[in-house]
Amino acid sequence: MPYFSRFSIGVRTISIGNTLPSADEQAALFSHVREAHKYEAIEDYVELIDDLINATGEARLVDIANRMGITQPTASKTIARLQREGYVTSEPYRSIFLTDKGKKTAESSRERHEIVYRFLMALGVQEENARRDSEGMEHHVSDETLAVFERFTATQSSKQ
C-alpha cells in the first residue's frame, strides 16, 4: 500500500491524498486481530479436546498438554479458564468434558480449520506447510473469505 507524497509547511506536514487509512479505521483492524487472538486459545483447546474424545474416548490433561506442546500446569490453568467461561466441565483428577457451548465452538472451529486446510492443499501448498499455516490462519479468516475458500476448493476438485 504505497503512499502519495507530502510536503512540509513549517514543522508539520500536509498530506496530499496519501492512502494511509484513517487512524480509527486502522485501529479497528488491529483491535479486530487482538479480539481474534483472545478466542484463539479457546478454539484450539476445544477442538483438541473434541478430537481426543472422538479418537481415544477421553480428554486427559496430560494428552492436551503433550499435544499443545506445553507443560501440564499451563494446560491446567487454561482448562480452569475454559471451565470458568463455560466451555468445559472438569473435576479434580478426572478427564475433561465439553459443555454444549464447548461442543458448538469445537465443531465450528474444526469446520473452519478444515476449510482453510483444504483450501491451501487445493492451491498446491505442501501438506506440511498447509498444516502449519492453517493452524494459525484459521483464526483470522472472515466468513466471507471462508466462503470464497470453500468455493475455490470445490471448483478445483471438480476440475480434476
Added chain:
Amino acid sequence: MPYFSRFSIGVRTISIGNTLPSADEQAALFSHVREAHKYEAIEDYVELIDDLINATGEARLVDIANRMGITQPTASKTIARLQREGYVTSEPYRSIFLTDKGKKTAESSRERHEIVYRFLMALGVQEENARRDSEGMEHHVSDETLAVFERFTATQSSKQ
C-alpha cells in the same frame, strides 16, 4: 480431519489407524504458531513506524498509539522493548526511528502483508474483509504459501 474408529479393551482404548497426528507433530504446529505470535507485535509496529515516517515524516508515539488502538503508555512500553531488541532508537520526548534491522523487518513485513492483501482481493474478497483478514493472516503464512499466493494473484491479473 476425520478420525477412524477406536474400541476399548478394559479401561483404555486401542487405536485402529486414526489420523490424529502424533503428539510431537501436533505440538510442533502449535509451537510454530506461538513463535509467530511472538514476532507479530514487532512486525506490526515496525511496519506502522515505517508507514508513518514515509507518510508524515516522523513516527510519534501518540500516532502509533492511536493507529494501534491502544493507550500511549502501552505503546511506550512496547517501543521500549523494540529498542531493547534493536529494532528502533528513541530518546525521551522525541519521535521514533528504525534501525537497519528495523527497516529490514518493516520492508519484509510490508511486502508479505501486501501479497496477502492482494491475494485476497484477487480471490474476490471485499476490500474491508481483505484488510481485516490480511492484518492477522500475514503472520501465519509460510514462504511457500506466500509464493503460491503471489503466483495466483499474477495469474488472475493477466486474465483481466
Added chain:
DNA sequence: ACTAAAACTTAGCCAAGACTTATTTTATAC
C-alpha cells in the same frame, strides 16, 4: 514570553500464558 494544550513518561494494576519445583492423587504392575 506566558499560558494552555498536547505529548510523553512514570508508577502501579491486571490477566493470559508460559515456566519450574514440589506435593498429592490415581492408576498400573507385580
Added chain:
DNA sequence: GTATAAAATAAGTCTTGGCTAAGTTTTAGT
C-alpha cells in the same frame, strides 16, 4: 494389596500486553 509410576494439582516466577492516574516536558497560540 502394595509399591511404583503416571497424572494432576499447588505454589511461585516471568514476560507480554493491556489499562488508569498522575506528573513532566514539549509544543503551539496569543
